[in-house]
Amino acid sequence: MGVLNVDRIATGYLNKLIINDLTVSIPENKITTIIGPNGCGKSTLLKAISRVLKTKSGAVYLDGRAIHQLETKEVAKRMAILPQTASAPEGLTVFELVSYGRFPHQKGFGSLKKEDYKFIYWALDVTGLNEFKDRPIEALSGGQRQRVWIAMALAQGTEILILDEPTTYLDLAHQLDILLLLQRLKEEEGRTIVMVLHDLNHASRFSDYMIAMKDGTLMIEGTPDEVMTCPNLQNVFNIDASMATCPFSNNPICLSYQLFQKNR
Amino acid sequence: MSTRAEVSAEIEALTETNKQSRPIMAIIILFGGIFALLVSIAMSISFGAADIELATVWTAVFHFNPDLTPHQIIREIRMPRVLGAAMVGSCFAVAGALMQGMTRNPLADSGLLGLNAGAAFMLALCFAFFPGLPIMYLIMYSFLGAGLGAAIVYGIGSLSRGGLTPMRLVLAGAAVSALLGALSEGIALYFRIGQDLAFWYAGGVSGTKWINLQVMAPWIIIAMIGAIIISKSITLLSLGDEVAIGLGQKTKTIKVFGMLIVLVLAGSAVSVVGAVGFVGLIVPHLTRLIIGHDYRWIIPCSIVIGALLVVLADLAARMINPPYETPIGALIALIGVPFFLYLARRGGREL
DSSP: OOSEEEEEEEEEETTEEEEEEEEEEEOTTSEEEEEOSTTSSHHHHHHHHTTSSOOSEEEEEETTEEGGGSOHHHHHHHEEEEOTTOOOOTTOBHHHHHHHTTGGGOOTTOOOOHHHHHHHHHHHHHTTOGGGTTSBGGGSOHHHHHHHHHHHHHHTTOSEEEEESTTTTOOHHHHHHHHHHHHHHHHHHOOEEEEEOSOHHHHHHHOSEEEEEETTEEEEEEOHHHHSSHHHHHHHHOEEEEEEEOTTTOOEEEEEEEEOTTTO | OOOHHHHHHHHHHHHHHOOOHHHHHHHHHHHHHHHHHHHHHHHHHHOSSSOOOHHHHHHHHHSOOTTOHHHHHIIIIIHHHHHHHHHHHHHHHHHHHHHHHHHTOTTOOTTTTTHHHHHHHHHHHHHHHSTTOOHHHHHHHHHHHHHHHHHHHHHHHHHSTTOOOHHHHHHHHHHHHHHHHHHHHHHHHHTTOHHHHHHHHHOOOTTOOHHHHHHHHHHHHHHHHHHHHTHHHHHHHTTOHHHHHHTTOOHHHHHHHHHHHHHHHHHHHHHHHOSOOSHHHHHHHHHHHHHOSOHHHHHHHHHHHHHHHHHHHHHHHHHSSTTSOOOHHHHHHHHHHHHHHHHHHTTOOOO
């Protein structure tokens, strides 16, 4: 059993069920990545795990307790979320946004304490944003903006981080920057990280555990070695993949791929 | 990469030297605004059809003598009027700020989104069918009307494919306001209550009496305190629902409370001054420009600046063409419309 357990959940939007009867377990102190084609319910699963979406049946358990019954502010002390489409109000500075990450730890009307400043400056530092801290967010590049949101989630100081496509909009170097940072957070501080990635090779290289989804159901879960195989990629993405080994992680990567024309 | 010890020493140093400039600006605006407000209130009381010196104003307020006519004028006509103006300004401004924060819609304003027209329509119905209804009930109906206006606008707005965009809501608001306005005028003509409604429509605080203020005050004070209490949550909501939930906010509860507060504020303001728009648009944007995005400061500053704007507008309304009064609504629209066009030109970007 992991730190987060998804037990037979059904969930979706309005009357449309996206996920039906899905059970999965997120291991503690590991990086778990959810992969799958567009519209397969990856983000929906992430939203259910992070209590943004209510479940129609079944439940998500955080340390054995149903997450929707826990005080939401208490959950926020343990779990931070980076949504896929976060956009900041105009005029907000980097420092201000990152400082909002401290909200769950503040009491009453809330002014920043010394402890809060430490977390904020640490988050700005590890995301390389210190020099931009007084700039308005709309004046930053897409990649920098993404880092600001990650910094806010980090300032929250939680053991669990949930990120929906944290590397989207970033160039190659910045993508790696973020993933290395997440890896460091896991290794040095034992954080649990759950994310959605589109890049299979990044997912394979940095994950301890992978969850492959298709049409709202779980196709396969396991280590990158178990998940990243030709038959699995065919099942999940309908691609004919040519596999190789990542020289950095020794995990399988997809060198290139073909579509299965006839099966489409 | 620097070592951990170096990093933490650096962080320590930054923590020590961090300066927060925006709260200082907010405090300046707050106290400067209060001072300016007191001065304008004093000026507004002393200026009018009968000229009264400031010294007389002082004695009328603090050493009232019922035998003196100027004292009577000040006490019974000018004071309730100017206090009414201040109250109404604060109400519209805070309602606008809350709506903008909760909906992330920069064009949110009780006038633009049909709340004011809804309240005014309900009041017209009251005048027509229940003449002489006590003010207490009038205000209740005004709240209801504001809710009705908002419900229709949001209903129409969300019917359209592609969901609620700021621009769509404003269009729906304009259409619904026009319809409700036309209906109110029809009622006024049919029931021959046009005289009662006409000036009040264009917006004016001239008829404000102590009793109106007394009935409204508790509602408004409670709503304002509520607004300040949820102000921090509004800041987080303005980052988007998902982020707010992630930070431990009960988004639905906050939105319900926020909406109730908005209805009370807009409803009571309309019951005094009529369907004056744009105050809720101008004031929060101005304060945001100066003091930043923290609603813990935006709300209190909006209270002060909103009051100041309407007190000044009322003063100007009496000075432009004395002894006649120019409708306040028209004066505020003079500033409000260009401001709206400026915001709309930027494409109604999300807040």
